[in-house]
Each structure stands twice: as C-alpha cells, then as structure tokens.
Amino acid sequence: MAPTTRPGYRLALCATALALLVVMLGAYTRLTHAGLGCPDWPGCYGFIGVPQNEAQLAHAERHFPEAPVEAQKGWNEMVHRYFAGSLGLLIAVLAAQAIRRGGRDGQPLKLPLALLALVLVQAAFGMWTVTLKLWPQVVSAHLLGGFATLSLLFLLSLRLSGALPPLAGVLPQLRALAALALVVVIGQIALGGWVSSNYAAVACVDLPTCHGEWWPATDFANGFHLTQHIGPNYLGGQLDSEARTAIHLSHRLGAVLVSLLLLVLAVQLLRHGRSRLAGLLLLALLAQVSLGVANVLLHLPLAVALAHNLGGAALLLVLVLINYRLRVPVALKVDSGLRLVARGSLRRVG
Numbered sequence: 001m002a003p004t005t006r007p008g009y010r011l012a013l014c015a016t017a018l019a020l021l022v023v024m025l026g027a028y029t030r031l032t033h034a035g036l037g038c039p040d041w042p043g044c045y046g047f048i049g050v051p052q053n054e055a056q057l058a059h060a061e062r063h064f065p066e067a068p069v070e071a072q073k074g075w076n077e078m079v080h081r082y083f084a085g086s087l088g089l090l091i092a093v094l095a096a097q098a099i100r101r102g103g104r105d106g107q108p109l110k111l112p113l114a115l116l117a118l119v120l121v122q123a124a125f126g127m128w129t130v131t132l133k134l135w136p137q138v139v140s141a142h143l144l145g146g147f148a149t150l151s152l153l154f155l156l157s158l159r160l161s162g163a164l165p166p167l168a169g170v171l172p173q174l175r176a177l178a179a180l181a182l183v184v185v186i187g188q189i190a191l192g193g194w195v196s197s198n199y200a201a202v203a204c205v206d207l208p209t210c211h212g213e214w215w216p217a218t219d220f221a222n223g224f225h226l227t228q229h230i231g232p233n234y235l236g237g238q239l240d241s242e243a244r245t246a247i248h249l250s251h252r253l254g255a256v257l258v259s260l261l262l263l264v265l266a267v268q269l270l271r272h273g274r275s276r277l278a279g280l281l282l283l284a285l286l287a288q289v290s291l292g293v294a295n296v297l298l299h300l301p302l303a304v305a306l307a308h309n310l311g312g313a314a315l316l317l318v319l320v321l322i323n324y325r326l327r328v329p330v331a332l333k334v335d336s337g338l339r340l341v342a343r344g345s346l347r348r349v350g
C-alpha cells in the first residue's frame with residue numbers, strides 16, 4: 001500500500017527546509033562577526049533595514065554612538081532576522097491548522113503547539129543575543145534552540161508523511177541505544193556552540209595534539225563557568241588561552257565519544273537489517289568529523305565552518321530519523337490485516 005501523506009505535510013516540509021536555511025544564516029552571521037551588526041532589536045538602528053542615506057546614518061550615529069554602522073554586517077544580521085520571522089509565521093500557520101483539525105485522525109496537535117512556543121522563545125533569545133552583547137550562554141542556547149526547532153519540524157514532517165514505519169519488532173536495547181546516541185549528539189552540538197561562542201576554534205591549531213602536547217595547560221573551571229559575566233561586549237571572546245583550550249579539548253574528546261557510540265549504533269543497525277539507516281549514519285558521522293578536523297587544520301575557513309554547522313544539523317536529523325523509525329508512535333492500519341497498536345507491537349485484526 002502506498003503511503004498517503006496527511007494534510008499539512010508539504011507545509012511542514014517547507015518549514016523544515018526554511019529552518020535549515022535560518023540555522024545556516026545564523027551560523028553565517030556568527031562566523032562573519034555580525035552578531036552585533038544591528039545594536040538594537042527587532043529593528044536595525046531603529047529602521048526596518050540597515051541605515052543607508054545620510055539622514056538615516058546621522059540618526060544612527062546620534063542614537064548609537066558606540067556602534068558605528070557597518071552595512072555588510074547589518075545586512076547579514078537583518079537577513080537572518082527576516083528569514084527567522086518568516087519561519088515563525090509558517091510555524092504559526094502549522095499550529096493554527098493543527099488546532100483547527102483538533103488532533104482528529106491521528107493528526108499531531110501537541111507537536112505544532114510546542115513548535116510555536118519554541119519559536120517564540122527563540123525570538124526572545126535572538127533579542128538577548130543582541131542586548132546581552134553576544135553573552136556565550138545566550139548565543140549557545142540560541143544555537144541549540146535553532147537545532148531543536150529544525151529537528152521538531154523534521155519530526156512533524158515525518159509524522160505527517162504517512163510513511164509506514166518498519167513492521168519487524170525492534171529490540172528495546174536498540175531503541176535505548178538510539179535514544180542515548182541522540183542525547184549524546186545534542187550534547188556534542190551544545191559543546192560545539194560553546195566552542196564557537198567563546199571563540200575557541202583556534203585555541204589549538206595542531207591535531208591530534210594541542211600546542212604540541214597531548215594534554216596542554218587547561219582551565220576547565222573558567223572555560224565552563226556557566227554563570228560568568230565578563231563583558232560588556234563579548235565579540236571576539238573574553239576568556240584567556242587556557243580556558244579556551246579546555247573548551248576546545250572538550251569538544252574534541254566529545255567527538256571521540258560520539259564517534260564510538262555512533263559506530264556501535266551503526267553496527268547494531270546493520271545486525272538488525274537496517275543497512276540504509278546505518279549507511280546514512282556512517283556517512284553523516286564521517287563528513288562531520290572530517291569537517292571538524294579541517295576546521296582545525298585550515299584555521300577555520302568560513303566555508304568549512306559553515307559546512308561543519310550544516311553537518312551537525314544533518315547528523316542530528318539522521319538520529320531523529322533513526323529514532324523515529326525504531327518507534328511506532330501512532331496506530332496505523334495496513335493491508336495485510338495487521339494493525340500496529342503500540343510501540344512496535346503487532347496485533348492481528350479482523
């Protein structure tokens with residue numbers, strides 16, 4: 001039986017693609033040091049675009065003397081905001097449609113509502129990113145929120161796609177392993193955000209050693225002092241070299257842990273006949289580790305840093321897909337007279 005998609009599927013898919021673009025634009029803004037390209041929010045020096053003519057530039061100088069206009073950085077920031085705003089509207093439409101359908105016929109309701117709440121929180125974090133002048137805690141939370149929005153939209157698309165999940169029983173251990181892998185990858189993404197927002201990417205420029213040593217001088221207490229408030233302006237980073245080294249090394253060690261765990265998961269998927277999922281996982285992992293290594297050895301070229309961000313998103317989506325495939329969230333009728341009644345179990349009907 002060919003799977004039939006549910007209403008809202010195409011819109012959810014468009015929103016997922018747009019979320020990926022917004023995440024990439026956010027990374028571009030961060031990596032081009034344009035996070036403070038507009039010193040206010042939601043406007044830019046009080047305008048809906050970047051100040052251009054003489055009167056607007058004079059207004060900007062009068063009201064924001066400490067932040068001279070840099071048109072390119074301003075546009076990087078504003079383009080990200082406009083695309084993020086459009087994504088918010090799209091999610092609001094998805095939520096309104098879900099409310100109208102009232103969760104009938106297995107249509108998701110809680111997920112679109114959770115997405116709406118999340119995108120509103122993201123808007124607030126976007127504002128704090130600017131008003132708290134790139135405080136790393138806020139920048140990292142904003143990055144994680146972006147990845148969460150993307151993953152949940154992808155999950156919504158999967159649930160609306162109507163594709164039948166595999167029928168064969170799945171071992172609870174395999175499901176638990178996949179769930180653990182998802183959590184660990186989220187942790188690694190958070191660490192990556194912390195590296196980026198603390199400008200620790202080039203804290204070590206050799207690999208696998210750092211400063212020519214296997215374990216150089218590090219300061220974990222300051223590197224992970226989450227309530228620290230050094231400022232006032234965090235652009236370019238404020239931590240000293242040893243604290244940045246600690247952050248950088250943690251992300252490397254995290255990558256080793258992630259790789260080992262994902263390799264075990266891939267082997268288990270293969271053993272359970274899920275070779276395509278295993279292949280996808282290995283491909284995403286290999287690409288992400290290679291891009292991470294290239295980031296270090298080539299001293300963070302913009303294109304590689306952007307691709308590493310995209311790779312993190314791809315790895316996350318692959319894990320969402322695997323976890324979804326290993327679970328059976330809704331009752332689905334199938335031709336053979338078998339009905340899927342609960343997570344992975346089969347019952348004959350009729």
Ligand code: HEM
Nearest residue numbers: 027188189192193195196201255289292293295305309312
């Ligand atoms: C294995 C899975 C990995 C994941 C999921 C991951 C994820 C991430 C993410 C999400 C970021 C933040 C990007 C941004 O802010 O735009 C990041 C940053 C970074 N990662 Fe990874 N990473 C992984 C492996 C590695 C490896 C193996 C290395 C190198 C040894 C590495 C080096 C870096 C560096 C240098 C940055 C900072 C880039 C910047 O400042 O923008 N990563 N990582």
